[in-house]
Amino acid sequence: MEEQRAILEQLKQTLQMLTVESSKNDGSANEQNEKKNIEDSECILEREYEDIAQEFIDFIYNNPTTYHVVSFFGKLLDKNGFQYLSEKSDWSDSIGEKGGKFYTTRNGTNLSAFILGKNWKAEKGVGVIGSHVDALTVKLKPVSFKDPSEGYGRIAVAPYGGTLNELWLDRDLGIGGRVLYKKKGSNVIKSTLIDSTPYPICKIPSLAPHFGKPAEGPFDKEDQTVPVIGFPTSHGKDKEIPTDDEKKSPLYGKHCLHLLRYIAKLAGVKVSELIQTDLDLFDVQKGTIGGIRKHFIFAPRLDDRLCSFAAMIALISYAKNVNTDDSDLFSTVTLYDNEEIGSLTRQGAKGGLLESVVQRSSSAFSKEPVDLHTVWANSIILSADVNHLLNPNFSEVYLKNHSPVPNVGITLSLDPNGHMATDVVGTALVEELARRNGDKVQYFQIKNNSRSGGTIGPSLASQTGARTIDLGIAQLSMHSIRATTGSMDVALGVKFFDGFFRNWRSVYDEFGEF
Structure with a gap:
């Protein structure tokens, strides 16, 4: 994934160089060459998005159950330098005062991976992405x-x-x-x-x-x-x-x-x-890229292997560029089971794995007692769960200007009645994160005469006291045995989540005492 992102960035830089160079010359031939270079680069960019989409399709196919998904992520974390910590063991010797890159699991269906910088302190809080890996x-x-x-x-x-x-x-x-x-x-x-x-x-x-x-x-x-x-x-x-x-x-x-x-x-x-x-x-039918111009992914179990995949790949990508000896950040992706049935299990969001990881790792890391109230007051949690793309056959049931479309960017989930945890500060924070990272943000909110679904967001917000923001990658046909998302949306999700880990602390600092 990091190599693919490097390719995308290199192509953008190449495109800018071509534009600058051609502006130094006159003539229609140069203009035609510039146009062709832009078109060629756009085609290559589309192919890179398609490659990432295909990686996700393969992941869904090869990991059909929650057990398989968590096992896959565990192996991927092992391969990328994260150290496994058993919940049944003491973590003091493993984490020590230097921090590092770690993960733990519960029940084989609940996983938390985290990066703890050597210079972290409670006032720096924790940057969290929480998602669920169970599917109907x-x-x-x-x-x-x-x-x-x-x-x-x-x-x-x-x-x-x-x-x-x-x-x-x-x-x-x-x-x-x-x-x-x-x-x-x-x-x-x-x-x-x-x-x-x-x-x-x-x-x-x-x-x-x-x-x-x-x-x-x-x-x-x-x-x-x-x-x-x-x-x-x-x-x-x-x-x-x-x-x-x-x-x-x-x-x-x-x-x-x-x-x-x-x-x-x-x-x-x-x-x-x-x-x-x-x-x-x-x-057992494998997902596929579809649409006359390959705009879509058609696949089973998108809810919510989609956000969990993007979040975990983003953390691993981010980890490759982090030297924990110089870092003062605490970043984690925590993936839960049983969201679809209420989260009230030891491996669900109400089972407290995130809180346990933060408490145990900070205690193992610091010689002095860590005030967890201070930690959570300075933290941001992204509750990443799929939300609803606009269905053109039923557009009348969607709220105008709050109906996301595919291949644009992450979608904020909003609800004035508390079914979503997003507040006004969280909305502004996500928009600033997106601006810094070159991303676009969409809104989803239901009509007044509709019923809202739920996420792990309110549970995590009420259990920790941390500012929590509900957002996600949008999809069609939620809770169908097969669903649809945009073929660019996996990569756009990875890009946004990677940007969150890089920028959340500096952005949140701008909000002062909010």
């Missing part, structure tokens, strides 16, 4: 076995958030998530991640419209949106005859034996070694 999905029930219905094999699932609706019908659904196992002869329970991509194991079939009203919905989520996994026969390879060893698994009898064998195969263990699972069903 379908969960395998603890006991997913269902008696065959008219010969069809089915599995029992539960909606996570607003799923198992008509948007989930007739999609190719894979399975993946966390598997706990214990190898034979061992007393240690281990964990591994599985993912059936690109293979779909099931589908929720719709009812053909020929059947009239029963096909119209809404559908009963317990009985009418049940995934079908097969049509087993009573002979040959379809016969479910468990071995004595397989019967020893705690999961035996709770799930279809064919499913257990498939899960065990993906995990690289035996059925008898399976202890427990936390598995999702998800759309």
Whole structure:
């Protein structure tokens, strides 16, 4: 990402040089050459945005569950010089008085990465980007076995958030998530991640419209949106005859034996070694760049792998240019689970990982007690969550002048009734950050006769007392199984977040006692 940003900057400088040089000469030929150079440079810039968009599409495809996303980011942080800190260990020796680059995780679905400069003190506060990595999905029930219905094999699932609706019908659904196992002869329970991509194991079939009203919905989520996994026969390879060893698994009898064998195969263990699972069903179709001029990304699980990806890439990009021995800043990206179901879990925004990281790292870093009230009073939190692009087919439901469009820039989320944490100072601060970084800012606010969604922003603001600003990358079709964002918007998000880490402290200082 840093190399791509360097290319973008170099192209801009080259374009400026060409403009200056051509202004020294006369003649239409020079004017034509200048125009061609500008057009060529713009085409190259478009290709760079497209490359970053494709990186994001690959990331979404290769990491279909929250466990996979957090694991991916952990490996990326390792590769880029961040040191892992276990929540169960003391951090004093690792952080010491020099600070550094670190990260920690909770439950495999909640992550906080941070950069702590050697010269940091409480009055410098913390620059935070918080986002959520969970996405709407379908969960395998603890006991997913269902008696065959008219010969069809089915599995029992539960909606996570607003799923198992008509948007989930007739999609190719894979399975993946966390598997706990214990190898034979061992007393240690281990964990591994599985993912059936690109293979779909099931589908929720719709009812053909020929059947009239029963096909119209809404559908009963317990009985009418049940995934079908097969049509087993009573002979040959379809016969479910468990071995004595397989019967020893705690999961035996709770799930279809064919499913257990498939899960065990993906995990690289035996059925008898399976202890427990936390598995999702998800759309296996890969995202793509689309639109007649490649203006869009069409992909699953944008909410909110989109802002979390941009924020984490920005932190890593920023970290490459930070010498912690000379820095007086404390910067972090904290990614949460369970936002889609209220955040009230240990790995959700109300579980306090951000507050724990700041308290523990500042205590390990400083010889003297650190006043956390002072820290938070001097801090800024960006609550980065996707918001709504203008849908041209339903423009009447959007508030005029508060309807973002694709490929322009970050969008501020505003709500006078407190569903968003953004206030007037936060709005002014983001606009100044954008001005310094050469970015554009859009607004989103609902009409008075509409209902606002929620974010982690109000939770983080009320738990810390830090000024919190809700903003994000806008998308179409939020909470659909597949959604849309601008093909330039991933790169624009990375650029804005990188600029936030570089400039937030100096910008906030301009606001004095606000």
